[in-house]
Amino acid sequence: MSDELVSNMVAKMQGHTIVMGYKFLGMYVVERLREMGLEFVVLVRDEAQLPSLHKEGIPAMGSPIARSYQALVKAGAARASSIICTFDDDGDNLLTILNAKKINPKIRAITIVNDDELYEAAVASGADVVVAPYELAGQILAMSTVSRGVSAVFVKGNMKDKFVAEFTVDREDVAMRFSELCRLASVIMVLNREGQLLPNPPDDYTVRTGDTIYVLTERGELLELEHRLAEKGVIRLEPPQG
């Protein structure tokens, strides 16, 4: 894939996604966009990355900081539907959003912020979705030190900062009515022993050993929830270590 070919490809793109940066995060975003069958172009600060990207068949262009605006124009920001900023430098990400919104006010701007204190600044710059990876990961890891159950976290919307905890019913011979279980915990779904996901099981569904329950919970409630489930003989708590 040559530079000329990439330029021609990009010139024909419409409603595509622009991915800024190609380290681990940019690379994985590209993998997912490919899986989703979406059109995209990658912009990298370091032009030395271009030959290897072209070799992999990834449409990529150089975007040195001094020519950031021009690079976005060349990448078809005016026709793009979204832009995903994955640079390590938050300043670069914010600058990119400002430029992209100037070119195309309707573009959907998605960015990471490495310093979570810049969250508001990113929103003020026009970002539609802001994800703080280190904040998110720190939260997950910290919660996981006290519970093995934490399995998902809400990052925005009405449920922001709530968790989903996942518990496998590991006590022997458990047979509990779903309605009874719901009195113990805010169960949102059950993955039964056969691997079938039951989002809204009927009240008379019997939760048995080997099923996995998904519970909506909050940070301060997690430990109490685990203990409640253990006391009622649903799950097993491991003995304290250390």
Place this chain on the structure above:
Amino acid sequence: MSHRRVKPHESFGSRLRDTLDVLLYGPFAILRQIRIQLGLIAVMFGFGTIVFMHYQHLSPLAAFTGSVSTITTIGLYAPNITAMPPLEQVIMVVIFIVSVGLAASLVQSIVTTAVSREILREQLVAKRVSRLSGHVIVAGAGRLAEHTTKWLVNIGVDHVVLTPNRELLRQLIHHGKLGVYGLPERAHEALRIAGVSRASVLVCVFEDDGDNLLFAMNARRLNPKLRILMSAHDKSVAQSAQTSDVDMTLPIMDIVSQVLAQASYSEEVVGVGFRKGVNGEYPVYSEFQVGSEGIGLEELSRVTPIIMMMRGSQVLLNPPPNTVLRRGDTIYTYTEDHSKIRDLRERLRRKAAKQLGHT
């Protein structure tokens, strides 16, 4: 799961122990800083004793008293210099010069240690760490270490930060937190100082996945029962770590990429799971605003699982299938397949457009 959230530094007994540490262990900490100088001065005393025994024919105790008296310039014993053999004079001059240098160095070290309280604080922190049990060790140096620590403080879990970053360590100790210094290449020793044998969980959050693996492997050897959590930038490292010594690996960038890629496609994604679902993908949770009246939940559930809904400020978990949605309701879905989000959005949009057309 360890439910123990012991906070030894918050109990009265611990506060008392901390105070005693400052009183008793503090001076000892200073002594540790000047132990080399003290050792060399002792050597000088011994050397002087031998010199006096040999040249002045004194008994060992008298020679030792003479040596201490001369080197400390007290002057209880003053042999006649003119009667001394030349070699003894040369040796005495060397002893005096070395001893004066050592004394100056000793005074400087004591003053530095006492004035700069960092060394003393580090020693006291090490002492407090040695009393912890069932604690969490956070090994790392960058932003993720800071965020993990912040959340551990929020949820009230006792922890020690093990870091090769001197500046981070200084800040931690300055703010009264527990931290110990340790380099990845000396992971074994660093973990031992952090009390790994008594800890319940180790969280490895270095920027370098290799450092995380190094700490994880060393920790497993030191405490086979330890629960080890690890972050990984490279998802292939995360996969291989999961099959080795690590209990939970968090492939941060892989998970975040799921949120970002989905967000480029739909604005409804609000949450992400970090355990792969039945289809081997990270599941996403989406939030949809209902813009139409009368749509049945059962109909929408055929598109993708609807796990809960919100009506006003009330969260309704497991809404029955015959629920009829109203305008303004919010529904939540769980899916690993992005196309389901699109399908549901289209279904809701068409319904809303149809109703708008009718009115």
